[in-house]
Amino acid sequence: MGIAGIALRAGAKSSVATLWPVIDQGAALTITELYGQLKIPGISKAQAVQNTQKLMIKHPDFNHPAFWAAFVLIGSSI
Template identity: 40%
Template sequence: RHGAIELLVLSACQTAIGDKLAILGMAGFAVQSGARATIASLWGVNDDATARQMTFFYEALARSEVSKAEALRQAQLKTIDLGGDYAKPFYWAPFVLIGNWL
């Protein structure tokens, strides 16, 4: 697909939650509209944890030849490693990758 979006990140609250018309919410619409991959959240997110995790995610993508899925995994692990509340799934686990994981 010429001009297709390779990766769309929807780091706001509940962007992977849909209804009976759109099961995957905004993320599903993005993939149906031509985005090859979308990262979206399954529940309300903490602003600070999200900012840190997205920074870790983009750093992983920029510094090495890893897949989007591996970059997300590395970002989740780094968020857990921050300790305290960040080690709780509410803070590190809201994001899912939909579409092309490579």
């Protein structure tokens, strides 16, 4: 589980990890958007990840799955 697993073992309720190495520009945009989604009242963590992936799919420069599909939510999705 890598660093995400360490975060969970340290007491985090959830963590975001990648399944493979990602390109910095796409990762920065993905994480920035994810945190923006998490600020929206009533949206679960799982919904925030899904919304972020949908937005990345629509992005002209980062719509390839290599940019957004690597991100997974581990732990509580609430």
